[in-house]
Amino acid sequence: MTDLPTSRIDLKAVLHSSAPTIAKDDHSEGMSYLQSVPRRLVTLYLPLSIIVIVLLFPFYWMGLTAIKPDEQLLDLDKYNPFWTWNPTFKHFYKLLFESHYPMWLWNTMYVAVCATILSIIASVLAAYAIVRLRYKGANMVGGLIFLAYLVPPSILFIPLATVVFQYGLFDSPMALILTYPTILIPFSTWLLMGYFKTIPFELEECALIDGASRWQILIKIVLPLAIPGLISAFIFCFTLCWNEFIYALTFLQSTSNKTVPVAIVNEFVDGDIYRWGSLMAGALAGSLPLVILYAFFVEHYVSAMTGAVKE
């Protein structure tokens, strides 16, 4: 994934191989030949499949509920609940054309993209300054940013609500766009610091000798080399924004401004016994964009996750 030499945890290996070193180079099985097939069945495949089935079942159930006709949803005895032979897109239709769902989706996307871009810009500058400018107290500031990562939204939302109100941002997407970076900046700064550290000093020294300013070095040398890191930071921040709930729940009031997670919890739960189909369709449609993004960038996700822990 990254061609840079010094990353301690080989990210490609996390997804593709069992161990990055010696044993893999000759495509041998490592030491697994020491185990017999029946033994592997019991100690490996059986527990693994149980865990994977449990992890994925809720999504299967979500998808199945979303396409089942209503009468099959509520009559478990007449129809086999685990499958349906006459799928319907009625719930999705209702969702897309008879509710505000497209607008909520748009809000979520808008807030997530804006907040992510703001945070990435701020974090690139901060991470570069901490790692390469090494100004006085850089290490301490790095430590403080790490601490900021550990401050959870659930102790900040009450005072932030008053702050947001004071600034006149209440019930506007700007409230979220400006508050989400507090969650994203510490994380992405920390991640990018790790990436910048792997870029050789010599490149920057050459540029300095050629008379480049720090700004030119950052734009023309460091950033192009850190693109994998930027992608990781970007999609991970995007996911975090999409996932965020408590700020969106507290700072937004009008139905048309809500984001998908909040809107589904608040607007769809109306006590109607037939709500399950559209509720699950909404949950599925809200997850799909992220899952598709994930499918394209699996390695970047993993590197973002492990990168944040690694540093």
Place this chain on the structure above:
Amino acid sequence: MADIAIAPRRAKTEIREASAWDQLKHNRNWLGFWFMVPALAFLIFFLAYPLGLGIWLSFTDTRIGRVGQYVGTENYEWLWDDAIFWLSVFNTLLYTFIASAIKFGIGLYLALLLNENMPFKAMLRALVLIPFIVPTVLSALAFWWIFDSQFSIISWSLKQMGLITENINFLGDTTWARICVIFANIWRGVPFVAITLLAGLQTVQPSLYEAATLDGASRWQMFRFITYPLLTPIIAVVMTFSVLFTFTDFQLIWAMTRGGPVNATHLMATLSYQRAIIAGQLGEGAAISSAMIPFLLAAIMVSWFGLQRRKWQQGENND
């Protein structure tokens, strides 16, 4: 850059003193400061300031739409005698402790399993991470449906198997509700623990296992004396994060039970939301969330010492 070669005869400009402007432009410390401004502005205005403001609010009787007066520790005294607050503290500790322990156990086990050689490895690893990607609230809704009191698929399956005769009231019974939310939290947290530990596992040299096999070590001994010690640093960090985010969890509970039945699943975060935003008592809500800070500090200390130890294991030169 190369201008010198093109215009060689230009008179040498006199060397001047560095002006204040030059200082601002080129001095490393000032330059560092300019680069830090955007990030610091966000973190100071929307993180540090609210953090302080939250502690201040907890000493006032602020309500929504009304500026509060300083009332000393009244909010805390009030909470001290509040049975629901203590119940939420108990719930939070129970939730955090049980969920984190099980997440760690299953996560480590899953990481070890995924580290084996097998077909479709990459795909399996990618699938395992999906619960972590999907927004928590949306998967919580799926659990809400799975744990529905009338149409729960679990009740139905158990009834078909003849194990129970009546539907289980998953989210209506206090014990069951606790089990369900803890289960949902574990379900969501295991992928994170597993994939990060897997990344750690892959830094372990296979030759160590080969040597241990030659020495006649059993699988348990290999785990206990090779894998586990080499993994401790990353375990310390991952578990700190896991504990921290479990402790301050809000969305899972809010989407599944909203703290019910009879406050059995109220965590401190959900209780503070209910008191501060729904009931409008900002001061009291702030006191509840401020009460979480000592616990968080404890978790951060653990993380700090975990990191220190890691440095020491890998040698000082960490750049």
